[in-house]
Amino acid sequence: MSPTATTKLPPTKQPTPPPTEGPVPTPREEPSLTPAPSRDLSALRVDLQPVVSGLDQPVDIANAADGFGRLFIVEKPGRIRVLQDGELSSVPFLDITGRVGSGGSEQGLLGLAFHPDYVRNGYFFVNYTDRQGDTVISRFVVGQDPAQADPSSEVVILTVGQPAANHNGGQLAFGPDGFLYAGLGDGGRAGDPFGNGQNTQTLLGKMLRLDVDHGEPYTVPASNPFVGSSGFRPEIWATGLRNPWRFSFDRSSGDLYIADVGQNEYEEIDYQPAGSPGGENYGWSIMEGLHCYPAGEACDRVGLTLPVAEYDHAQGCSVTGGYVYRGQQFPSLDGIYLFGDYCSGRIWALARDGQGQWRMAEVGRADIEPSSFGEDESGELYFADLQGGQLYQIVILP
Numbered sequence: 001m002s003p004t005a006t007t008k009l010p011p012t013k014q015p016t017p018p019p020t021e022g023p024v025p026t027p028r029e030e031p032s033l034t035p036a037p038s039r040d041l042s043a044l045r046v047d048l049q050p051v052v053s054g055l056d057q058p059v060d061i062a063n064a065a066d067g068f069g070r071l072f073i074v075e076k077p078g079r080i081r082v083l084q085d086g087e088l089s090s091v092p093f094l095d096i097t098g099r100v101g102s103g104g105s106e107q108g109l110l111g112l113a114f115h116p117d118y119v120r121n122g123y124f125f126v127n128y129t130d131r132q133g134d135t136v137i138s139r140f141v142v143g144q145d146p147a148q149a150d151p152s153s154e155v156v157i158l159t160v161g162q163p164a165a166n167h168n169g170g171q172l173a174f175g176p177d178g179f180l181y182a183g184l185g186d187g188g189r190a191g192d193p194f195g196n197g198q199n200t201q202t203l204l205g206k207m208l209r210l211d212v213d214h215g216e217p218y219t220v221p222a223s224n225p226f227v228g229s230s231g232f233r234p235e236i237w238a239t240g241l242r243n244p245w246r247f248s249f250d251r252s253s254g255d256l257y258i259a260d261v262g263q264n265e266y267e268e269i270d271y272q273p274a275g276s277p278g279g280e281n282y283g284w285s286i287m288e289g290l291h292c293y294p295a296g297e298a299c300d301r302v303g304l305t306l307p308v309a310e311y312d313h314a315q316g317c318s319v320t321g322g323y324v325y326r327g328q329q330f331p332s333l334d335g336i337y338l339f340g341d342y343c344s345g346r347i348w349a350l351a352r353d354g355q356g357q358w359r360m361a362e363v364g365r366a367d368i369e370p371s372s373f374g375e376d377e378s379g380e381l382y383f384a385d386l387q388g389g390q391l392y393q394i395v396i397l398p
Helices: none
Strands: 046-052 058-062 071-075 079-084 109-114 123-129 135-142 149-160 172-174 180-183 207-210 236-238 244-249 256-260 266-272 309-312 319-324 337-341 346-352 358-365 370-375 381-385 390-396
Touching: 046 358, 058 109, 058 381, 071 109, 079 109, 123 172, 149 207, 172 244, 180 244, 244 319, 244 370, 256 319, 256 337, 266 319, 266 337, 309 346, 309 358, 319 370, 337 370
Parallel strands: 058 370, 109 172
Antiparallel strands: 046 390, 058 071, 071 079, 109 123, 123 135, 135 149, 172 180, 180 207, 207 236, 244 256, 256 266, 266 309, 319 337, 337 346, 346 358, 370 381, 381 390
């Protein structure tokens, strides 16, 4: 979650400047401040409504789409808690603290995804760092009691060695195609010293796409972009990521949004439209955001997919990816991607206007450390505070 190998404390809060809106800059043009004709993002104001407290370092929020209306909250030390009807379960849905190594600021139980057919098979998948600090992606099964999983049911799907304690990524999500996507960081430290971002023979610094319904423990989808290509791991769906801290699929369009934590200057949002055949290279460590890395050096951008949004470290230090809002309570948010910053507590809205230009505006700010966004079964959005141990719902201010 932090942008470098050392843990960063949130900077002193500064007064929020007046919001501005304009197309996100590209390498060939200066940002325009012309308001979006189809939607004035700067007119939006979001707030955080407290839902529950008493959580232990919440880092992910998920729902099982099983009709029970529950939220599952991942706690970094190795537990999954259940929130239903405003009440937090006293007994964890899953407790694997004995298997999870969570001593580092970016280690722990980091991700949760429920199988699309969870109602029938009871499968869910987690991403954690083990006691050696390596990434483990595993499958578990719910027990006879729908409120508790069977901790003895673990089937390890994939393990990936981690050369350092940070940049573990950790997000899991099933795409509209039914495949499991996993985001892995570049292996840690600063400046990609291991060269993993552009190394296609490692899974580090990549988005993976796995078929967990066939084969043991998985198979590679035949439609993955690098299947049969020499020098590429076939599990790779996209390359050039530094530390993807939360990605999500728009539940309506199927578009993929990836928040990639930057190095020392820029945070970015990457985008993959639904129907993409995959194979995008998001640039790290050739670029940081829309800028060559290291700063001031020339770089070859040919073949790279540049971010659709960025912000510099005057506004924050570590991006936390969110979701495109598809709920019913706040129609004015429909189709807008919301994301935040871990250090400053800022919340931004991002959307394209009628001319296809991406536009971004700050729409809120809170004095918390947002570790994750999440959505419930109906598409309403939530926000977790890492150190405060609270869960909030995102609401629109009147």
